[in-house]
Amino acid sequence: FKVKMDDFELFEELGKGNYGTVQKVVHKPTGVTMALKEIRLELDDSKLKTIITELDILHRATSPYIIDFYGAFFIESCVYYCMEFMDGGSLDYLAGTDIPEDVLAKVTRCMVEGLKFLKDELKIMHRDVKPTNVLLNMKGYVKLCDFGVSGQLDRSLAKTNIGCQSYMAPERIKGESQGATTSYTASSDVWSLGLSIIEAAIGHYPYPPETYSNVFAQLTAIVHGDPPTLPDQYSDLAKDFVGQCLRKQAHTRPNYKQLLAHPWLESVKDKDVDVAGWVARAHEYRKTHPKIQAPALA
Ligand code: ADP
Numbered sequence: 320f321k322v323k324m325d326d327f328e329l330f331e332e333l334g335k336g337n338y339g340t341v342q343k344v345v346h347k348p349t350g351v352t353m354a355l356k357e358i359r360l361e362l363d364d365s366k367l368k369t370i371i372t373e374l375d376i377l378h379r380a381t382s383p384y385i386i387d388f389y390g391a392f393f394i395e396s397c398v399y400y401c402m403e404f405m406d407g408g409s410l411d412y413l414a415g416t417d418i419p420e421d422v423l424a425k426v427t428r429c430m431v432e433g434l435k436f437l438k439d440e441l442k443i444m445h446r447d448v449k450p451t452n453v454l455l456n457m458k459g460y461v462k463l464c465d466f467g468v469s470g471q472l473d474r475s476l477a478k479t480n481i482g483c484q485s486y487m488a489p490e491r492i493k494g495e496s497q498g499a500t501t502s503y504t505a506s507s508d509v510w511s512l513g514l515s516i517i518e519a520a521i522g523h524y525p526y527p528p529e530t531y532s533n534v535f536a537q538l539t540a541i542v543h544g545d546p547p548t549l550p551d552q553y554s555d556l557a558k559d560f561v562g563q564c565l566r567k568q569a570h571t572r573p574n575y576k577q578l579l580a581h582p583w584l585e586s587v588k589d590k591d592v593d594v595a596g597w598v599a600r601a602h603e604y605r606k607t608h609p610k611i612q613a614p615a616l617a
Contacts, residue, residue, distance in 0.1 A: 322346065322390035322401050327355060334409075338476060339397070343404060346389070353389055356400040360475050367393040373469035374400065380441055384433030386454060386464040398472070405462065407455035407598040410515065412610055414450055415522015416601040420553060425592040426453070427516050427560070428584045429461035434512070435575035437466055438505055446473070446503070448511035449486040450518050459595030484524045486511040489542045490569045506569040509578070513564030517547055556583040 330343040339357035346353050360367070370393075377388035387403035407413070410426070418426075430453060437443050445452075446467035455461050467473045485492065488510035491503060517525045525547040531537040546565035549558050560583040566572050578584060 320348075320390075321392075323392055324394060324399065327353075352404045354402050354404045356402065358398045358400065358472075358476075359396065360398060361396055362475055366471055366475065367396070367398065369471045370398055370469050370475070373471055376441065377468055380436075382433065382436040382440070383460065384429050384436060384462055386462045402464065403462075405454035405456045407457050407602070409451045410453035410455065410519055411450035412605065413455065413598065413601040414519045416604045418519055418597060420557060421587055421590065421592045422594055422597045423516065423520060424557065424583055424587040425590075425594050426461050426519060427512070428579070428587055430463065430512060430515070431575055431578045431584065433463040434505075434508055435579070437463070438575065441468070443468055444503065444505050445508045447486075448508050448515060450515050453515065455594070455598050457595060457598055459593070459598060461594065485538065485541065486514050487541075488569060489567055492538055492542055504569065505574065506572040509564050509572045510569070513561050514547070516561050516564070517549055520549055520553065554583075556586070560584070
């Protein structure tokens with residue numbers, strides 16, 4: 320079916336991104352609760368139509384590790400993107416709430432499954448792997464959103480401040496600073512995965528802003544410094560997994576098949592891990608310990 324604005328009853332705002340807001344809505348014809356993302360773009364109608372057409376391939380994207388897509392439309396210069404509502408919130412919100420290691424491994428496994436699905440079935444890379452783009456629900460499902468499915472949309476979203484809190488791999492930072500456009504392969508998403516796992520464990524971006532006096536120093540640390548590691552309380556297997564994701568040389572990082580076969584992810588493959596229990600505890604914790612956003616570097 321086709322979704323349109325008149326079909327929605329609007330509820331609270333779920334979050335704000337760089338280009339607009341995400342709102343909780345109910346689709347009146349079906350009674351289904353959804354999340355409606357508004358993306359403000361100054362584009363002509365033909366480009367907006369291209370975006371809607373390109374987003375259409377998402378109707379083929381059904382995977383338990385990918386946010387369900389219900390449809391998109393545009394009004395004036397805004398694209399409206401309608402998707403599955405996730406009541407657990409994003410991984411950055413839940414991060415740092417004492418995540419047990421088996422839950423961290425399960426969340427990671429789901430992310431790798433999602434990335435592998437995008438690559439194998441849709442032939443796309445994610446291009447923006449980070450904790451805010453990993454959504455969870457109270458049932459314990461972990462799903463990816465905001466992947467680069469529409470070339471036109473990606474080109475239209477001017478990549479503002481690549482600096483602060485960059486999850487970009489070293490080769491991408493180097494490539495962009497040299498104006499290259501081909502420095503990107505799936506292994507760059509593997510780097511971003513590694514950083515996201517550490518953030519889920521420690522509760523903040525792994526290159527802490529207070530350590531660097533400016534964005535340039537932070538990017539220099541990513542390109543030239545040693546990669547961050549998981550804290551000591553995690554197992555050697557977990558540290559090894561993250562270490563492989565964060566290899567500085569892109570071509571030496573494992574691919575998704577190899578990552579899924581790593582003993583750390585193998586250990587939770589058929590294990591009934593209580594992700595839902597952790598999401599519920601994390602929500603309780605956040606009621607008394609709200610997430611404080613780190614100040615952006617200049
Ligand atoms: P960004 O542009 O920073 O990636 P988004 O605009 O995609 O952020 O989303 C902003 C916030 O809205 C997310 O961090 C999340 O908390 C919330 N959100 C996004 N999509 C959904 C969804 N499908 N269900 C529930 N909350 C969502």
